[in-house]
Amino acid sequence: MTAGEMKDPRELRILAPTAILGYGFPVESFETGLARDPHVIAVDAGSTDPGPYYLGVGESFTDRSAVQRDLSLLLEAAVSRKIPLIVGTAGGCGAAPHVAWCRDIIEEIARDKDLSFRLGVITADVEIDVVLKALKSNEVIPAGGAPELTESAVVASTRIVAQMGVEPIIAALDQESDVILTGRAYDPAVFAALPIREGFDRGLSVHMGKILECAAIAASPGSGADCVLGIIRDDSFILEATGDDRRFTRESTAAHTLYEKSDPNRLAGPGGILNLEHCEFIEHADGRVEVRGSHYEPAERYAVKLEGARRVGFRSCCIAGVRDRIAVDRIDSILDATRGQVEEMLEGNSGDMHFHVYGRDGVMGKLEPERRKPHELGLVLEAVAQTQEGADTLCSLMRSTLLHLGYPGRISTAGNLAFPFSPSDISMGPVYEFSVHHLMQVEPEALFPLTVYEIGPARKAI
C-alpha cells in the first residue's frame, strides 16, 4: 500500500466502485477492476442534493442494507489485497451521527467476516464557537449564492460540518490506516489523497477525483452503479470503465466536468482552485479517455466549505386532485380564499401554507413560462408549523376548508377534492433548511481529528 510496494512508481490505479456508497455495483465489473491491480479503492458517500433534512436530523439518505452490501464487498477486497479502502462523507452528510452509523456497519462486517484491519476515522464536525470566532474575525465568506452569514444562523444550526481536503486523509494513510472513514469531505479528496501523497500532480489528481467521485456517471452509457478505474501518470490521467458495455468518450468526460458546478473553468475546493481552462480530453480507440493540462492553483489562505442546517419547524401534507373544470379555471382565487379563511380561523398563528399545483406550475413555480390550460390538477397542500401537532392541525384545516369551499360559479357542491388515500393527511416530521454554506479560513489540521482503531485483533488472538 505504500510507494515501495507499487509495481510501477510512475502509475497509480484507483478503483471507484460506485457513485455513492449504497448505490451498488455489478460484482463482475468490480472484479474486472480488481484484476487491474488497483493501489486503492475509494468511494464517496456524500451529497447535499437530497436537501438539508439529512444533515440536520443526522440520518443517512442511503439505505443501511445497501451500504452494508457495498461495504462488505469493498472491505473483503481491500483487506485481502492489502490495499487501502477510503470512504468519504460517511452516511451522506458526514456529521458525527453519520460517521458513527457507517462505522457501526464496518465493524459489523468485520465481525461477520472475521476481518482485521486498522480503521482510521476522521471527523468533520465544527463547533459553533469555532465558526462564531471566525465570523467575528472576518474569516467567513458566502459560497455559491448564499447570503452573508449571521451569528443567529450559526447558533440556530443543529450541525455544522466542514469539507476536508486531502491533507487529513494523507495523515490517516501516514498512520498506516488500512481503512479510512471520513466525515464530510470534498468529493474528489478520497481519490486524490494517495496520488498527491505519492507525488503526483495535484491538478491532475483532483480533476481525476472530480470525475471518479461519480464513478460511471461520466461514462457512456452513464450509470451511478458501476465501477471505473482511474490511472494517474506524471502528465495525464486515464479513465477506464470496467463494465463490459461502457466506455469513456471525449464528450462524456468533458460533459461531466460541468456537472453540478457553476463555473467549469475554475472549480473551487479546499485550499485552492482547479483550473481547467487549458485541459484536453483525448479519446483513445479502446474506450478510454486521457486527460491532460488540469492545473491546481493554491489559494493564498487555506479555506474549507462549511455546511450547516437548522430546524425551521415540522411539516404535514395532503395530496389531492381536482378534475372540476370550473375549479381548475379558478384555482388561484380558490386557493387564496382557502388561505384567507384558514388564517382567520387560526388568528394569525397558523404557520406557513404552501400550495403545490401540479399540472400548472408544481415543478417550476414562478419560473414556469408555460400557460397551457390543464384538464386536471394535482395538489399538494404543505403545512409547516412550530410543532408537529400544529402542522397537523394546519394541514387538516387547509384540507377541510378547501374541500368544502364555496366559490363563484360552483356547480359541484359535494366536495372540491379527490383524495387518492385514506387517511388523506401525512405527518412528515421536522423540516430543515441550510443555514450555513460558507467558506471559512482555517489551518486544516486543526479541524479534522483522526482516531485509529484496531478492528478485530481480540478475535484474532483467541
Add this chain to the structure above:
Amino acid sequence: MTKLTEVARVIRSKNAGPYELTLDILLKDAAVYETFRSRGIISRASVAALYGVSANEVMSVIYFDPAHAIKVTMKRRIPSGAPGDTDVYGAQQHMPLVDFEFELGDVPAERG
C-alpha cells in the same frame, strides 16, 4: 427559426449547491458552439427572458470550450429543501431552454 434541441445534445438543470441552479447546454459540434459563442445566442438577457426573471437573477453565462458547452447559473428563489421549494435536486428546470427558438443567421453579435 432554429430550436435549441436541433443543435444541442444535452440540455439539463441541477443544483450547484443549495442556493444556485445551473443549466448545461452541450452543443453537438464545434462549429455550432463557435457560432453560439461568437454571436452570444445564450446570454444573461436571453435566459432571463425565457424564465421570466430579471437579468440580475442570472448570475453567469460561461462558455466551456472542452465540452462545447454553455453553462448558465441562476439564483434559486427558494434554497434547496426549504419550505415552499418545488425541486430539491433542481433537476427539472430545463424545459424553457428546450423550447428556446432563435435565428441562427440573424442574431446580434452581443456577447453574454
